[in-house]
Amino acid sequence: MKKLVTLLLAMVMVLSLAACGGGKAQLKILDTEYTLEDYAIAVAKEDTALLDEINAALAAITADGTTQKIIDKYISGKDHDLTFQANAEGKPELVMATNAFFPPYEYYENDQIVGIDAEMAAAIADQMGRKLTIVDTEFGSIIAGIQTGKYDMGMAGMTVTEERLESVNFSDSYATGVQVVIVKEDSAIQTVDDLLDSSASYKAGVQQDTTGDIYLSDTYENGGIGEDRVLRYKTGNEAVQALLTGKVDCVVIDQEPAKAYVAQNNK
Secondary structure: OHHHHHHHHHHHHHHHHHHOOOOOOOEEEOOOOOEEEEEOOEEEOOOHHHHHHHHHHHHHHHHOOHHHHHHHHHHOOOOOOOOOOOOOOOOOEEEEEEOOOEOOOEEEEOOEEEOHHHHHHHHHHHHHOOEEEEEEOOHHHHHHHHHOOOOOEEOOOOEOOHHHHOOEEEOOOOEEEEEEEEEEOOOOOOOHHHHHOOOOOOOEEEEOOOHHHHHHOOOHHHOOOOHHHEEEEOOHHHHHHHHHOOOOOEEEEEHHHHHHHHHHHOO
């Protein structure tokens, strides 16, 4: 009898946990946007010749429709028949630094880095007659690597900001990004204003050194929430995991990666 009672109590506890949300938390993206931004390619300050080449290549692939086809492939799921020769041997190397945990701009498919930025870089390298090499590194080390000549360019859903312009030059913009807020379905944060309220104590997760980090870490007067309410992670995926485990109340990240993370979690 005692064993039966113990078993029944255990079953009640399991059911109670399930009723209280023991299952996987569902995520959503707030309807209100945090900010808009332009994506561009970072190049060393002194390398104006490379910057001119990249801008010329960008103009060419935009004019012939290649840029839009690449974006449509990864955003809308439309296939295209473009092929690139950027990995052909015998060409001078073009080294691109990225952080490959930012879908659909860059991410791993098996052992290969794919995405909007990877394919755009291949198209640019083709236009320039160069062999593309993509290096996966921490986002925060990309600009320093460009400055020291370790990489030729940085392409990682990188926003043009005044602070970054002090260290590198940027190409013409090739895409517009939107910073959004990811929360759990039952979150008390229902709008961006809820997060930015100076009387609130919500903590936000960000990928270190990204635009979300830069903007949120600023003061309330400048549209941020302050350093003490921002938790930094090496990848967007780690920030989302922190949200799911209750370490942060929301994640601020670019819209397209946000969609990918939410869709993957809510399967």
